Amino acid sequence: MRTLSLIHLKGGVAKTLSSVNMAYILAAIHGKRVLLVDNDKQGNTSKILKRHSYERPGVAEILTERSMDMKEMIQHTDYEGLDLVTAYMNLISASLAVMLDQQRPQQTRFRQAFGQVRENYDICIIDNAPDINISTINALVASDDVLVLVTIDDFAIDGLAELKEQIDHTREDLNPALRFCGCFITQYDRQNEADRQGREYLKALEGYPLLETCIRRTVKMKPSTFAREPILLYSSRCGASRDYKALVEEYLGMCPTWTQQGEENRNDKGKEI
Ligand SMILES: Nc1ncnc2c1ncn2[C@@H]1O[C@H](COP(=O)(O)OP(=O)(O)O)[C@@H](O)[C@H]1O
Numbered sequence: 698m699r700t701l702s703l704i705h706l707k708g709g710v711a712k713t714l715s716s717v718n719m720a721y722i723l724a725a726i727h728g729k730r731v732l733l734v735d736n737d738k739q740g741n742t743s744k745i746l747k748r749h750s751y752e753r754p755g756v757a758e759i760l761t762e763r764s765m766d767m768k769e770m771i772q773h774t775d776y777e778g779l780d781l782v783t784a785y786m787n788l789i790s791a792s793l794a795v796m797l798d799q800q801r802p803q804q805t806r807f808r809q810a811f812g813q814v815r816e817n818y819d820i821c822i823i824d825n826a827p828d829i830n831i832s833t834i835n836a837l838v839a840s841d842d843v844l845v846l847v848t849i850d851d852f853a854i855d856g857l858a859e860l861k862e863q864i865d866h867t868r869e870d871l872n873p874a875l876r877f878c879g880c881f882i883t884q885y886d887r888q889n890e891a892d893r894q895g896r897e898y899l900k901a902l903e904g905y906p907l908l909e910t911c912i913r914r915t916v917k918m919k920p921s922t923f924a925r926e927p928i929l930l931y932s933s934r935c936g937a938s939r940d941y942k943a944l945v946e947e948y949l950g951m952c953p954t955w956t957q958q959g960e961e962n963r964n965d966k967g968k969e970i
């Protein structure tokens with residue numbers, strides 16, 4: 698199982714929609730076995746996948762329970778190959794509890810828990826909160842790859858240096874294999890001169906590789922959230938649907954060894970041979 702974190706310090710940059718849509722495309726088009734982890738107390742990923750409830754354990758319990766069975770934290774979704782760990786507001790108290798608990802290491806709880814199911818999935822995607830806190834640090838420690846999202850506006854690069862520093866510190870202290878794959882632009886308007894210039898500016902920014910794929914701003918995106926559907930199901934031909942498919946291809950292209958290993962063990966429908 699390869700683990701990818703999507704992060705930014707800001708809300709509204711499309712972390713949740715990108716996590717849900719990448720996860721759906723990996724499962725539905727590429728036949729991968731996908732575990733999506735909602736790591737934001739707002740639980741928007743859980744809501745879009747129609748599994749938001751305080752009654753079932755989720756990411757908060759992964760942080761706080763000592764001997765938990767990861768399989769009990771995972772729920773199937775309506776989509777074949779796509780499973781979910783939900784989040785709820787109790788992630789606030791869970792994060793505080795972790796900070797006060799000196800008995801066990803605080804930053805490696807996701808890594809330990811996800812290790813229980815690493816043979817069951819090809820990829821895990823973590824949708825993070827707009828913050829660097831103990832649950833996002835747990836996500837970075839458990840991840841192989843990180844992608845940072847950017848929207849083009851006057852404040853586009855705010856927080857990028859702090860994120861990069863956090864990724865570097867996590868790599869140095871706890872997770873030497875952590876790879877910063879780069880940034881990708883969301884809510885892009887290619888007719889807009891400011892967006893085009895912003896993209897050129899980001900391309901030239903040293904230390905922050907920019908992915909080729911930009912996710913276009915699409916009017917269908919907001920209604921897809923009300924419909925609680927991945928954009929590909931809501932509007933398969935809109936720009937954002939095509940862009941998310943391209944983004945997944947681009948990401949898979951960054952992981953050739955892992956992708957090939959996965960393909961060798963399965964037939965073209967993604968089922969074990
Ligand atoms: N490609 C897009 N086109 C149009 N609107 C978008 C797009 N991506 C995101 N949005 C808008 O931005 C809002 C915030 O997205 P979300 O994924 O919840 O951000 P985050 O998780 O970073 O806070 C969405 O509800 C939607 O209205």
Ligand SMILES: [Mg+2]
Nearest residue numbers: 712713737741
């Ligand atoms: Mg979100």
